[in-house]
Amino acid sequence: MPSSLPSFVRYLYPPVFLLGTLLAWFAVSEWWQWISPTRFPTPTQTAEAFQRILIQGYGNGRLHQHIVQSVLLVSLSFTISAALGIALGIFMGASRKIEALVNPVFLTLRPIPPLAWIPLAIVWLGLENSAKVMVIFVAAFVPSVINTFTGIRSLEVPQREAARMLGIRGRAYYFEVLIPAAMPMIFTGMRLSLQASWTTLVASELVGAVLGLGSILNQAAQDINPPMILVGMIFVALSGWLMTYGLGLLERLAIPWRPV
Amino acid sequence: MIAAQTSKPWLQTLRLSLTGIVLFLGCWYLAVFLEVTPRRFLPAPHEVLFRFVQLIQEPFVGFTLGQHLLSSFRRFLNGFLLAIAIGIPLGLLMALSRGVQLLVTPIFESIRFVAPIAWVPFAALWFGTGIGGPTLVIFMGAFPPVLINTYRGAIYVDRKYIEAAKMLGAGPIRLMTQVLFPASLPSIVAGLRISAGLGWQSLVGAELIVASSGVGYMMVKGQASIQTQIVMAGMIAIGLVGLLIDILLRRMERRFNRYQEVH
Amino acid sequence: MADIRFEAVQRAFVQGGKEFLAVGGIDLVVANEEFVAIVGPSGCGKTTCMRMVAGLDQPSSGRVLVNGQEVTGPGPERAVVFQQFALFPWKTVFENIAFGLRAMGLGQTEIDDRVNRFISMMGLSGYEQAYPHQLSGGMQQRVAIARAYVLDPGVLLMDEPFGALDAQTRVVMQEELVRLARKNPKTVLFITHAVEEAVYLADRVVVMSRRPGLIREIIDVKSIREKERWDDHPRIEDVMDLGSFVHLRSHIWRTLREQHLGDDQ
Numbered sequence: 001m002p003s004s005l006p007s008f009v010r011y012l013y014p015p016v017f018l019l020g021t022l023l024a025w026f027a028v029s030e031w032w033q034w035i036s037p038t039r040f041p042t043p044t045q046t047a048e049a050f051q052r053i054l055i056q057g058y059g060n061g062r063l064h065q066h067i068v069q070s071v072l073l074v075s076l077s078f079t080i081s082a083a084l085g086i087a088l089g090i091f092m093g094a095s096r097k098i099e100a101l102v103n104p105v106f107l108t109l110r111p112i113p114p115l116a117w118i119p120l121a122i123v124w125l126g127l128e129n130s131a132k133v134m135v136i137f138v139a140a141f142v143p144s145v146i147n148t149f150t151g152i153r154s155l156e157v158p159q160r161e162a163a164r165m166l167g168i169r170g171r172a173y174y175f176e177v178l179i180p181a182a183m184p185m186i187f188t189g190m191r192l193s194l195q196a197s198w199t200t201l202v203a204s205e206l207v208g209a210v211l212g213l214g215s216i217l218n219q220a221a222q223d224i225n226p227p228m229i230l231v232g233m234i235f236v237a238l239s240g241w242l243m244t245y246g247l248g249l250l251e252r253l254a255i256p257w258r259p260v
Numbered sequence: 261m262i263a264a265q266t267s268k269p270w271l272q273t274l275r276l277s278l279t280g281i282v283l284f285l286g287c288w289y290l291a292v293f294l295e296v297t298p299r300r301f302l303p304a305p306h307e308v309l310f311r312f313v314q315l316i317q318e319p320f321v322g323f324t325l326g327q328h329l330l331s332s333f334r335r336f337l338n339g340f341l342l343a344i345a346i347g348i349p350l351g352l353l354m355a356l357s358r359g360v361q362l363l364v365t366p367i368f369e370s371i372r373f374v375a376p377i378a379w380v381p382f383a384a385l386w387f388g389t390g391i392g393g394p395t396l397v398i399f400m401g402a403f404p405p406v407l408i409n410t411y412r413g414a415i416y417v418d419r420k421y422i423e424a425a426k427m428l429g430a431g432p433i434r435l436m437t438q439v440l441f442p443a444s445l446p447s448i449v450a451g452l453r454i455s456a457g458l459g460w461q462s463l464v465g466a467e468l469i470v471a472s473s474g475v476g477y478m479m480v481k482g483q484a485s486i487q488t489q490i491v492m493a494g495m496i497a498i499g500l501v502g503l504l505i506d507i508l509l510r511r512m513e514r515r516f517n518r519y520q521e522v523h
Numbered sequence: 524m525a526d527i528r529f530e531a532v533q534r535a536f537v538q539g540g541k542e543f544l545a546v547g548g549i550d551l552v553v554a555n556e557e558f559v560a561i562v563g564p565s566g567c568g569k570t571t572c573m574r575m576v577a578g579l580d581q582p583s584s585g586r587v588l589v590n591g592q593e594v595t596g597p598g599p600e601r602a603v604v605f606q607q608f609a610l611f612p613w614k615t616v617f618e619n620i621a622f623g624l625r626a627m628g629l630g631q632t633e634i635d636d637r638v639n640r641f642i643s644m645m646g647l648s649g650y651e652q653a654y655p656h657q658l659s660g661g662m663q664q665r666v667a668i669a670r671a672y673v674l675d676p677g678v679l680l681m682d683e684p685f686g687a688l689d690a691q692t693r694v695v696m697q698e699e700l701v702r703l704a705r706k707n708p709k710t711v712l713f714i715t716h717a718v719e720e721a722v723y724l725a726d727r728v729v730v731m732s733r734r735p736g737l738i739r740e741i742i743d744v745k746s747i748r749e750k751e752r753w754d755d756h757p758r759i760e761d762v763m764d765l766g767s768f769v770h771l772r773s774h775i776w777r778t779l780r781e782q783h784l785g786d787d788q
């Protein structure tokens with residue numbers, strides 16, 4: 001793999017690139033007006049929109065209120081959903097009987113994209129937070145189950161036999177052999193679940209919400225306010241990136257080992 | 261390989277699987293019977309099935325189920341094919357040229373964290389309810405896996421193939437098409453499968469918001485008039501098509517993996 | 524303390540609809556604290572024999588007895604050292620070795636005591652908190668051997684334990700195992716396809732034939748070893764230079780070669 005740049009260039013590159021992109025944006029949008037501001041916002045417009053939502057608020061709340069609403073909702077739903085998904089994955093992985101029992105229902109429901117549950121959630125629960133929780137649950141549940149299941153089944157034969165030889169049984173077998181072996185895949189599942197949760201939340205909020213990052217997008221779209229749309233998108237990206245990063249840190253703490 | 265078996269294990273699996281399905285449907289029917297919610301909100305399974313079949317013949321909000329599906333699929337194909345058309349060449353180029361890779365990566369990394377659905381407002385702004393809108397959203401969902409998998413597949417190609425080709429006088433285009441591309445095919449096809457799944461998902465999301473036809477639109481209209489059978493029928497249709505796409509691509513993946521193992 | 528008995532042991536497998544005999548019919552006794560090595564061509568069923576003693580496999584007919592009792596399943600009294608090490612990557616060296624003792628319900632002080640003793644005995648001092656992925660192959664196998672020994676098993680079963688190591692590490696491990704075995708004698712069943720290794724380590728060497736696996740010959744190494752005083756030479760290369768060693772090794776090679784010749788005809 002090519003990687004022959006001196007390290008100082010590698011450190012300088014991101015900020016230089018950022019600067020370059022900013023300059024290009026200014027040039028194309030504001031100075032030369034190659035792109036009409038009704039199509040894509042100029043940097044100044046975006047900065048103004050950002051200031052407005054930060055201080056005055058937009059769409060029923062100020063920026064931090066929107067962020068807190070979205071992040072809190074996702075965190076809660078994701079945690080419950082992932083926990084249940086991991087639990088089911090463990091049971092399905094450990095017992096072929098449970099796998100056979102649950103699999104057909106699971107396989108039937110799995111191809112239905114989480115976003116396709118939104119209309120049903122609205123029918124059942126309206127536009128309240130509970131509807132969003134329901135859809136996020138569906139989105140986050142499936143990857144957790146599948147990856148946990150795969151992880152549990154990935155325990156290699158020699159290690160399984162070594163555990164039997166050592167007389168490891170019952171709770172010790174689950175908590176000190178099966179589950180640790182599955183941890184890398186469990187975290188992969190959690191990462192996928194988190195991404196799915198976030199996407200689904202933004203979508204549900206776009207469809208209808210009072211508060212939240214998706215609702216900013218919704219309101220801005222209706223008001224035909226491109227700068228605010230951009231502000232919304234930026235914060236969607238930032239929040240998503242931050243949560244993924246946080247999960248990555250958690251993973252590094254939880255898994256100090258590497259496969260042999 | 262154990263010498264003696266008690267009873268055929270696959271029979272037990274089948275029995276348990278059927279039990280699972282029966283239990284699921286049973287709980288559903290029970291909930292309907294106990295009127296947990298009014299019938300409009302929770303129809304019985306057979307009612308959903310009847311409506312599904314009915315939708316194939318009778319139009320709802322302008323089109324039959326088949327026509328809605330075709331509409332959706334056409335949008336999906338648009339975005340998906342665009343993602344492939346840009347993603348594969350770009351990925352190969354990035355693997356070949358460090359300069360291109362340095363240019364594209366930061367742009368890509370910053371944009372990819374935007375959930376595809378968040379592009380809907382701009383898509384609506386730029387394209388209205390035309391086919392451009394959903395295409396953009398689907399493209400945003402389908403593009404990352406194609407690019408990533410193509411790039412990764414290409415950079416892991418053994419250097420000696422590239423050097424041999426260069427020695428034989430291959431220019432950059434020929435390198436891309438006749439060396440890098442075939443060698444990265446397994447990775448690319450794997451990426452296509454993920455990409456199709458994400459693209460199909462993004463399509464559904466887009467249609468929930470900006471569409472005048474398609475399965476997502478049909479479901480929204482069903483939801484608005486609280487015809488839950490239609491909503492559920494839509495979910496089934498979407499699931500079936502998504503499954504079909506996945507099975508097709510899985511088969512393609514297997515064929516390409518077999519070809520690779522001959523090496 | 525325990526002995527191993529194979530009584531008319533056969534093991535049949537079904538593959539592709541056809542049944543074939545992996546182990547044809549074995550009668551063997553491994554006495555208490557005796558070190559027996561089984562050598563033979565690939566597929567002769569030697570690993571299967573060990574797995575049956577371990578309880579990881581069952582004979583199709585006949586009985587496998589340890590200490591007079593039929594083997595029904597795996598357990599710490601018949602400790603196994605696997606060729607692929609089979610350590611748990613998520614546990615430290617110390618935890619890997621201690622795991623079996625904890626499952627037996629021993630107290631923490633005794634566990635610490637025993638584990639630390641074997642850590643120093645196997646030259647693992649300083650690596651107690653390391654994870655397996657940080658260790659070389661030889662070190663990992665040392666942990667696996669320590670893990671087996673620390674259980675104070677009646678029987679020790681080793682399935683080509685040095686097969687995954689490079690040649691030099693392998694030689695070092697052989698020397699260490701001999702030292703360990705002389706200091707902590709146990710009933711050992713050692714599977715290998717390396718004849719030199721078998722002659723160097725074992726009291727008796729069992730030569731098995733090709734499928735269906737049968738015992739071709741059992742060679743008594745111990746009496747020759749004691750008579751020629753191999754233990755006077757601590758270095759393995761000196762032992763392998765001795766005429767008596769070479770003679771034994773060549774004899775076993777010849778027996779094995781007959782196996783191959785027989786098949787080619």
